[in-house]
Amino acid sequence: MAVEKILKDDASEEKGERARMASFIGAMAIADLVKTTLGPKGMDKILQSTGRGQLVTVTNDGATILKSLHIDNPAAKVLVDISKVQDDEVGDGTTSVVVLAGELLREAEKLVNSKIHPMTIISGYRMAADAARNALLQKVVDNKEDAEKFRSDLMKIAMTTLSSKILSQDKEHFAQLAVDAVMRLKGSTNLEAIQIIKKPGGSLKDSFLDEGFILDKKIGIGQPKRIENAKILVANTAMDTDKVKIYGARVRVDSMSKVAEIEAAEKQKMREKVQKIIGHGINCFINRQLIYNFPEELFADAGILAIEHADFDGIERLALVTGGEIASTFDNPESVKLGHCKLIEEIMIGEDKLIHFSGCEMGQACTIVLRGASQHVLDEADRSLHDALCVLSQTVNDSRVLLGGGWPEMIMAKEVDELARKTPGKKSLAIEAFSKSLLAIPTIIADNAGLDSAELVAQLRAEHHREGCNAGIDVITGSVGDMAALGISESFKVKQAVLLSATEAAEMILRVDEIITCAPRRREDRM
């Protein structure tokens, strides 16, 4: 009765119970790891890199933590992926989605142990998720028509997002910054036009929003430091010499004067190139590559402001905001689209000189300059602000708004419970489990703040038994409070994404009954 070997030597497989257990445990471990960062009193994590440089990152952002983890467990990887998707799609709620998925699996594990088929659980979860979504849809508020109210909604959302981050102390200031920046975009979700510059020094409060674009570069020597009505040519071209790119190309000459002639010809070529560039009728030239001394001087003579070595990001964004195109050949001046802006000047931020472009073609562009005590603070502030900007730009498009502080979870849980009572059969157990998982979020928020979660959540549930209740957890005073009065709001889109992707991820992991680890590919050369 020899069992034939189906898999390769190093490959392994885990089946049934064991496979399911492995994925449950992995997913829950991940959820537990990030769970303490949830909510306004959530804690930060240090990410210590084992690679070179031993870089240290201090963060509270779920996506950042998960992205950088070493993970071997396949189920855990699924959770990391949904957090990434959440980050790309809506930008915030990256922790919530993982925590919710973890809780769903925790409940599912109990059901599986009491001999309920995973498929039954899945269909129960599906029904519950639908009910929950409908519950939310009934409660959303849309203030798109009323500009004043819409703006205050945006402010509230920004403050709620920021309150769980490092910027919480100055959240009003930053919420203002973020809302102003997003409002300038006029409905587009192109966050590219919002540039964030980090400059160490000063404190977070000194951060400011600047209309226009700031480039962290220097103006060439002897060139004008201020240009009005600038015509800008953005280019990516070699400004050292146009090398002959044929391998091994070389010239043979028989006298020194001929070498001098070639050198002069090379210079002449450069001069022609510069002349061509100048021929575009520009007064500002920005190149991604280096500009050597010789062309730099030619530009200086022509009174053109030349900026060398602008980084890739910078140059693309610059082309975007000034409305120009990146050029690399200069033979047809009429086909090159030049960028325009009202004023270019040198400004000082902290100790550094930067170049400031104001009155750009694309009016939406703006720059947020972040100041802070150290690089850690700045990086984290950048991440937090990015989250806020993402959420806001999504909200501008889909202006439906919900209350925060555990309020949506309570609403959903209530509706799901209702459904469970009406549903016959084993499914109802799964639906009930779903509502329990939803309640876990307010529980964790309260736990993180060091409050008595059981008591608070019970109180909340009682409050929510009334119709039209606005109760949620007020972490600051440690009691149940009116979320509408406290101005804690969340974007509907974020909540919906959290709900749906967490359910889907849980479903996917539940369906698993076998894990096959493939044999690693061997390296031939080294054994």
Add this chain to the structure above:
Amino acid sequence: MAAAATAAAVPSSSKTETYTDTKRKDDIRQANISAARSVADAVRTSLGPKGLDKMISSASDNSVIITNDGATILNHLNPLQPAAKMLVDLSKSQDSAAGDGTTTVVVVAGSLLRHCSTLLSSGIHPTVISDALHKTSLKAVDILTAMSVPVELSDRESLIKSASTSLNSKVVSQYSSLLAPLAVDAVLSVVDPQKPDLVDLRDIKIVKKLGGTVDDTEMVKGLVFDKKVSHAAGGPTRVENAKIAVIQFQISPPKTDIEQSIIVSDYSQMDRILKEERNYILGMIKKIKATGCNVLLIQKSILRDAVTDLSLHYLAKAKILVVKDVEREDIEFITKTLNCLPIANIEHFRVEKLGQADLVEEVSLGSGEGKVVKITGIKEMGRTTTVLVRGSNQLVLDEADRSLHDALCVVRCLVNKRFLIAGGGAPEIELSRQLGAWSKVLHGMEGFCVKSFAEALEVIPYTLAENAGLNPIAIVTELRNRHAQGEINAGINVRKGQITNILEENVVQPLLVSTSAIALATECVRMILKIDDIVTVR
């Protein structure tokens, strides 16, 4: 099995689970705090005028540094523990924000952390402590601002006083009477009257030259190069009424960017090539000479020799003084100072691009190698200045450089924010007193936390006294007493070993140094408090 056990535990688990979790979090928090504190303890003894120095020997290249500058010590410490790293960064930020007080900020952070760990162990939630800290720091900045004294830039005396307070705690303290006015003059000379709030310290160039003593340090209105004039061929070393050109091209045989080779087929051709080379160079030099230029500053080139023996020879004959190997980064400073434009091609060599100076000369400092090139009496000079630092050995020289940098920063702080505050532990003890009083009117946990921070600030006068060999407890108690009687400027006079009115003793420092130390230290402590886990990542 195991799964069943966890499953069974889950429904009622939230209590037990949080319990075990908190244990680990507390451990991590305590580990962070103690690591950060040990960093703070390492620099504590270098605080104050009687603070001692540290000798740092680096394992990689066997170099030795002797310093008293907190930022420098920490920079070389290179700790592995993440929280300890944050303290190092803290001192760097203070260095970039204010330039001075790099030790103070770390010592304050260490002391705050010690008090925080007591608060934590009595069961206060970290976020409550963190919020209280934030409030305290805002209040503290208000208190400091209220006790500061405004200063005018024209008041040179006060500026010198604060610069010398900073210098007094350094190795070079005995030279503070020389270096302090020097730092003040240097900064004041680069302040643009049109933008009086901006000082770019890059407009002050510090040139270090071994030899002599710190006494010989001087400020030069002009340029100093730590280089010799190239006089391999007996060129001039002193030029009056100099016309100076900064060139970015090379005076050497031509070289193309494309690969090239000269094929010599017979003897006569070789001769011709040599002659052509000579003519080529001579032609260039004639063009230079035609503009009346008599000093050349040549940018370093990696592509080919900037000058050859041959060109040097011709330049010497044309009585042109040559300084070679000028770094590209320095070109901007030089052109700004000389008020000239760099020239990148011989064709562009024109009179209007030259700078003018009364005198360019090679000065020999003592015997041997110690020679520098000085350019003085520059016409229409830009707002820049150069300080030539001397020292008897490399260690002293480096430390003098660092100390001078601190002093320059202090003066810059005063230009940015024109307020002075007393030194000698007076502001800290006053803060401690006023915050202590404030804590009594606060409600709940906050009051308790604020009171604890008020105590934490006493570490500065305590350490000052301890480092000076005084009885810290007696001194701090006495100091507290004097402040309670309303003498807000009473501080520790380390020289006399007693408490005096520190403003009268001329021990003053810029307000910006104190406020930024408090703000940065609290921000850092808050960050450390909020961490509950260390995750190892790729």
